[in-house]
Amino acid sequence: MMKxxxxxxxxxxxxxxxxxxxxxGYSNTGINxxxxxxxxAKASLYKHFETKADLLVAYVQRTHERWFSRLEATLNKVADxxxxxxxxxxxxxxxxxxxxxxxxxxxxxxxxxxxxDSRVLAAIQQAKRHSKDLIxxxxxxxxxxxxxTDRELAEMIFIALExxxxxxxxxxxxxxxxxxxxxxxxxx
Amino acid sequence: MMKxxxxxxxxxxxxxxxxxxxxxGYSNTGINxxxxxxxxAKASLYKHFETKADLLVAYVQRTHERWFSRLEATLNKVADxxxxxxxxxxxxxxxxxxxxxxxxxxxxxxxxxxxxDSRVLAAIQQAKRHSKDLIxxxxxxxxxxxxxTDRELAEMIFIALExxxxxxxxxxxxxxxxxxxxxxxxxx
DNA sequence: CAATAAATAGACAAATCTGTCTATTTATTG
DNA sequence: CAATAAATAGACAGATTTGTCTATTTATTG
Numbered sequence: 001m002m003k004x005x006x007x008x009x010x011x012x013x014x015x016x017x018x019x020x021x022x023x024x025g026y027s028n029t030g031i032n033x034x035x036x037x038x039x040x041a042k043a044s045l046y047k048h049f050e051t052k053a054d055l056l057v058a059y060v061q062r063t064h065e066r067w068f069s070r071l072e073a074t075l076n077k078v079a080d081x082x083x084x085x086x087x088x089x090x091x092x093x094x095x096x097x098x099x100x101x102x103x104x105x106x107x108x109x110x111x112x113x114x115x116x117d118s119r120v121l122a123a124i125q126q127a128k129r130h131s132k133d134l135i136x137x138x139x140x141x142x143x144x145x146x147x148x149t150d151r152e153l154a155e156m157i158f159i160a161l162e163x164x165x166x167x168x169x170x171x172x173x174x175x176x177x178x179x180x181x182x183x184x185x186x187x188x
Numbered sequence: 189m190m191k192x193x194x195x196x197x198x199x200x201x202x203x204x205x206x207x208x209x210x211x212x213g214y215s216n217t218g219i220n221x222x223x224x225x226x227x228x229a230k231a232s233l234y235k236h237f238e239t240k241a242d243l244l245v246a247y248v249q250r251t252h253e254r255w256f257s258r259l260e261a262t263l264n265k266v267a268d269x270x271x272x273x274x275x276x277x278x279x280x281x282x283x284x285x286x287x288x289x290x291x292x293x294x295x296x297x298x299x300x301x302x303x304x305d306s307r308v309l310a311a312i313q314q315a316k317r318h319s320k321d322l323i324x325x326x327x328x329x330x331x332x333x334x335x336x337t338d339r340e341l342a343e344m345i346f347i348a349l350e351x352x353x354x355x356x357x358x359x360x361x362x363x364x365x366x367x368x369x370x371x372x373x374x375x376x
Numbered sequence: 377c378a379a380t381a382a383a384t385a386g387a388c389a390a391a392t393c394t395g396t397c398t399a400t401t402t403a404t405t406g
Numbered sequence: 407c408a409a410t411a412a413a414t415a416g417a418c419a420g421a422t423t424t425g426t427c428t429a430t431t432t433a434t435t436g
Binding site: 023024027028100103104108111112116125128148155159160161163164166169179182 | 211212215216288290291292294295296298299300302303309312313316335340343344346348349350351352354355357358359364367368371374
């Protein structure tokens with residue numbers, strides 16, 4: 001039952017889908033490219049995922065899980081509660097560097113399929129609610145200046161992160177995320 | 189030379205492309221659907237646009253022009269300089285209602301084609317720079333509290349608008365745009 | 377009116393797409 | 407080892423994609 005060395009087929013599929021769906025977009029990525037680059041048989045893919053849309057849903061959920069794990073690991077390394085808020089921005093600067101400023105994978109998936117597939121939309125909303133909740137907890141524990149209320153500051157950080165990542169993906173650089181960080185720093 | 193009543197072919201194409209590219213996405217919209225719904229011949233489309241990608245570039249540029257006209261008209265109705273800043277948010281709440289919370293058309297186009305087509309990326313960057321410049325001018329004339337510098341406030345408003353529109357398109361409602369407005373109100 | 381330009385309908389090519397199916401080989405497990 | 411499950415390669419169907427081309431009709435303009 002346990003495959004230790006060598007990925008199991010479903011992981012190879014998801015790894016490849018994750019890379020291609022983000023880089024090229026869902027619609028621009030064909031099943032044939034996925035199975036070729038994942039180096040698996042087509043029948044194997046359709047044994048694990050009934051349709052291409054099912055693979056998209058799985059991709060969003062898996063991206064959500066991995067996003068959360070990585071962010072949690074980053075935040076655990078930061079002690080000061082205000083610094084945790086600022087670490088959010090540094091984390092996303094690093095992530096967007098790695099992602100070559102391709103923007104937020106959830107917003108991308110939402111723009112491509114969120115209006116037509118309700119399961120995709122639901123998975124994306126879950127991820128964004130998760131992000132917002134996490135920020136709310138960090139704000140509550142931060143002991144900030146109270147220029148804004150807890151709720152306002154949390155919403156502002158959430159919205160600023162979203163906007164800064166979107167802007168960074170337009171201008172292909174970290175500038176807006178760094179700017180957002182400095183401004184939030186003034187407000188906490 | 190002048191066509192007065194009845195749209196010329198190129199306008200019918202662009203109107204249809206505008207609607208379909210935004211609603212369904214560029215990749216999910218076929219040339220055949222465009223010509224059918226625009227009620228024109230395929231040869232006419234390819235006489236005006238060499239490739240589908242050229243139509244996308246034209247779509248982005250036209251969306252940019254129309255976005256600016258509409259926003260300018262809205263702002264001209266507002267006298268108070270601080271109210272102009274707040275009117276940005278109201279304007280986008282209305283626009284996103286009409287657009288059924290489909291998000292920013294430029295970010296959408298960027299997510300779908302910005303990484304692969306440099307002309308699309310350039311057109312999107314122009315639109316976003318235009319938006320940022322407009323906000324900067326409004327901020328400079330606003331006589332705000334100077335909790336933030338002019339540059340910081342302008343960047344914050346730009347980023348907050350981007351983020352709020354993205355969040356609104358995930359949660360399919362105006363909540364985040366309204367919240368962003370209230371927060372900016374506190375800072376000006 | 378005559379000449380030129382613009383638009384039309386639609387067939388067509390060539391490639392690509394998702395999804396199905398068969399037949400075979402490789403792993404796993406009792 | 408024997409039985410079951412999982413993965414493979416690849417042909418195939420049927421639909422759809424972008425873009426080209428021909429032949430015809432409709433507008434425009436000198």
